[in-house]
Amino acid sequence: MSSQLPQRSQPLYEQTYLALRSAILTGEIAVNERLIESQLAQRFQVSxxxxxxxxxxxxxxxxLASDGDGALYITKLSLHDAIKLYDCRIALEQLSVVGACENATAEQLKGIEQTVIQSERLAQQGQYQLQNKLLEFNFDFHRLIAQSSDNPWxxxxxxxxxxxxxxLRTQTLQAEPDITNIHREHRQVYEAISRRDAPAAVEYITHHLKASQQRIREIFERSLPISSAEKPQQEAxxxxxxxxxxxSRNGRRMGKQGYICKQCGRQFLATYGSSRYSAEIREKCIVLHNNGIGFREIERITGVNHNTIIRWVKSPQDK
Ligand SMILES: [Zn+2]
Ligand SMILES: [Zn+2]
Known part of the structure; x- marks a missing residue:
């Protein structure tokens, strides 16, 4: 694999950082691939x-995150992480569009509009290989608005x-959302900013990010291999x-059921067969519920059927 380093004028560590970060964010390094220092050094031809x-x-x-054994992996986001990520973006980008309505120059507005126009054009061509380019335009759109807000933070x-x-995108790449809606939403946001209409801009950016949040939620739902209803006795x-x-189940080895972790890819064997949920998972579900997470969402996060969670919450003593 060839990962070329950018301009040689930057310090070597900075170039290596940028190259490695790019390999992570573009999905060039797979989510479940273990990163090894010596191999990365070879790949980027540095010490x-x-x-x-x-x-x-x-x-x-x-x-990047390392597990207990020190093995290094790309951070994998759960549905919960993804939902909260969008909550933060909603709060900050509301500020961003208000600032843009007040402070964007004519030139900055033109730049924002260009990203909308260019991605509309690309989408009309309908070329799948342009997907990454399209994503870049989408990120530029949000970044240019923030830059024109005159808020340095x-x-x-x-x-x-x-x-x-x-x-998150590299994690969910197999399931592309419908991009047509994204363009329409971006155009609404852009037009409100160009009219300097802050209340409308806030409404449209909120609508757009909540819709994106929902699209991610649906991708996570679709990627669940078996619905929880089909495996009510699933082992915790x-x-x-x-x-x-x-x-999830991953064949049998040495007469035991094998499993694979969907978060980090670790394969392991069931140490004991129990059809009951552990006290830990039960505790986790109750904590999530107490934090205001809905039963269906807890089901998605933990894999425990929502009816079981409702039963636990109603009668904490009942197993
Ligand atoms: Zn967007
Ligand atoms: Zn794991």
Missing amino acids: RTPVREAIRRLQQENL LVPLLDHLSNHTRL LQCPRCLSFEV
Whole structure:
């Protein structure tokens, strides 16, 4: 695999950081691929020191995470993470469009409009290979609005969230949402900003991001292999590495049922067969409920049937 480093004028560690981050955000490195320092050094043709430095920075940015054994992976977002990510974007981008209505220059408005026009054109051509280009226009659209808001805190905060939105995209790449709606929504936002109509801009950006949140929710739902209704007696298995409950069956080995963690890809065997949920998963469901998460959403996060969770909440003693 060839991952070329950008301009040689930057410090080596900075170049390595940018190249590694790009490989992560474009999906060039797969979500379940283990990252190994020496292999990355070889890939980017640098020594291990800048690689180590780049890794540390990406861990701080929460784009990379290591498990208990020190194995390094791209951070995988759960549905809950994704929903909350969009909640943050909604709050910040409302500020962003209000600032843009007040402060965007004619030139900045033109730049925002260009991203809308260019992505509308690309979409009309309907070429699948242009999907990544299209995504870039979409990210530019939001970034240009933040830049024109005249609020210096918004751009770095939104960049951070935007990187995790990209990560989410690499996770859900097989299931592209309907992009036609996205263009219509972007155009509504743009037109409200160009009219300097802040209440309308807030309404449209909120509508757009809530619709995006819903599209991500649907992608997560579709990617569930079997509906919980079909496996009411599912064992409450937890990944020994990342402690996720999102595990699925993965053949039999040594006479035991094998499992694979959907979060980190770790394969493991059931240590004991129990048709009952563990106290931990029960506790987790109740905590989620107490935090205001709906029963259906808890079901999606933990894999426990919503009727079981309702029963637990109603009668905490009942197993
Ligand atoms: Zn958008
Ligand atoms: Zn795991």
